[in-house]
Amino acid sequence: MSTITIREALNQAIREELTRDEKVFIMGEEVAAYDGAYKVTKGLLHDFGPKRVIDTPITELGFAGVGVGAAMVGLRPIVEFMTFNFSILATDQIINSAAKMLYMSGGQFKIPIVFRGPGGSAFQVSSQHSQALESWYAYFPGIKVVMPSTPADAKGLLKSAIRDDDPVIFIEQERMYGNKGEVPDDPDFTIPLGVADIKRPGTDVTIVARSLMVPVALKAAEQLEQQGVSCEVIDPRTIRPLDIDTIVESVKKTNRVVLAEESHPICGVNAEISTQIMERAFDYLDAPIKRVSGADVPMPYAKNLENLAVPDVAKIVAAVREVAYLD
């Protein structure tokens, strides 16, 4: 075990997979000569050379398409978006090509590609650069969507994503690159996609949180413990396929649910999780499911407003107390 940052864990994962499989390569804006806009690809050009670590022009749709084509002919590309806000330009390749190819070719072309990069809110980068787009991609059959919240998850899940034969959207959180945690040193350490992780066991209320909301939910759970409320914090880690079984099992035990997310509430991932809980565990609910979501507004630039728009510990604590009938 080493204690490293999420940034370093991602770098290790890419490095190990580049080493393990020569079909793997990475491309994107500034990934090579500049060592990556967020330094995730630090040192990779030096170690693997310009055929495996490729700088692209600022042409998201173009290089996403190159990636899909490379995957069709047997390579395993990692496409880095400088942030997922820019992936919006590449959605035609992601949704119409990558997600559909296996189905529309009758199984002849698998697309083993990873689209990765930071998403969600950063600090004062305003409306166009602070978006949580996971619900967009999770909407489409044919794509897997992964969102790690710890260095170990980041490493284990990215390695699985690179080895997976389906297109994977891998959304890191811009504010979390520096978060530290213990990561196994085993170069074959992986975490399977589609398996949720119970980040904290508890008995009274289930909090489902992903990405940036996981550490926030864990802090809230600590505070609530002192108030006599035991929270179970579940991180689905993979949005599609969703490990609903783990969530439902927890709900059957606690009877109360708070769903935390950074994204907007309307048609968000938690709207889907909420429905699935209702479908599978209706008779176990003792309170309406409560969502804590990002504000339903474009992200404000002003620091004070930005703080209000992103869910925080206080909001999660209040939601838990509400479903536990404490207030």
Next chain:
Amino acid sequence: MATKVIMPKLSPTMEEGQISRWLKKEGDKVAMGEPLAEIDTDKATMEMQALANGVLRKIIVNEGQSAPLGDLIAVIGTADEDISSLLAAPAPAAEKEAAPKPAEREPAPPPAPTAQPAPQAEAAAASAASAGNGQGGQPAPAPAAAAASGRIIVSPLAARMAAESGLDLRLVQGSGPGGRIIKKDIEAAISQPKAAPASQRYPRPVEPGQTAPVAGASAYRDEPATQIRQTIAKRLVTSLGPVPHFFLTSEIEMDRAAEMRRGINALDPDLKISINDIIIKVTAAALIQHPEVNASFQEKFLRYYEHADVGVAVAIEDGLITPVVRAADQKSLSQIAAEVRELAERARSKKLKPEEYTGATFSISNLGMFGIDEFTAVINPPEGAILAIGAMTPKPVVRDNEIVVRQIMRVTMSCDHRVIDGATGAKFLQTFKKILENPLYLVV
């Protein structure tokens, strides 16, 4: 939170408005955007819409009265909210002077600091109610959730737990928001079944040889009133209270009617004509001859019906219902018999459509099969009268100065004096008696 309804500005030159008509009564539910009242302005009669959801708690300016713009004319709030502070405080002068925008309303001021926040008040009420629960002779607390809306609010989990443990949710006090019954309440109810007599549905039978201990006032159980029982209660107090009843009783010799019934049924046993069917037919015939009895009082006018739509009271499991034989005056005895049988059957299985048990012009209630000799029935408004039929029994009577035995049946007619006078009712009853004693009149 309670909302003030103020006189809105409905025309550019309007300075005051007169309430032409309230479209909701106090206690009615109102939804935002629903028409609340019609207001006469200086130009026209305009509809005012409600600008809040809730219950019309208080009408302050009555129909026909006027109020200047901005004056408080009503209060909308939740059903049990304390609105006294709103009613006590007169509308601030500023509100009157500043011409409000069309249909504007002021949000209610924050509650006075002394007022208890609602959840605490609810909890206090709940604990006060449950404190009285254990005392002999005290009524059980009304289930809060059920009482507020007639509907039980319960979490899915609590509902399942109650079903699994055979607990009657109507008897559980909910502690969640809006009286929602939650897991905790079910656990409490299950763990203390003996401490809460209200949760015990039926009195425990006393073992033979044991004497039930008697202490203080009698124990009792409270059963929630079913919808039909509540409807019956509501309907009947609008009858005997406001409707001035008077009663006319007559003794009827039934030998010929009984003979006719036997004769008809001998012709075809499938007809299964009952005495009651004959009574319906005779009632209809008499009503057509006395249209002034086939009538109802409608506040500003009297309504006379062309046909005799006869309601027939039928006892059902948890109350009674009166299916209607439409235009009984135009139907044959066999038609009436078949129809009554079919309606009564569906009444007992509660499959009648509303139009099949409402809108009779006259009703009959027969308790003869229970051995009742004579009784009075309560009019089913807006009908003008109802006929209560007693049992048919052999009795000694004097005929031609000799004592003979005759089948005698006593009927009592309850009349709404607002539409039927004593003599009018008596004449109807005379005709009814004449036809029933000589049913050949039916074919004359």
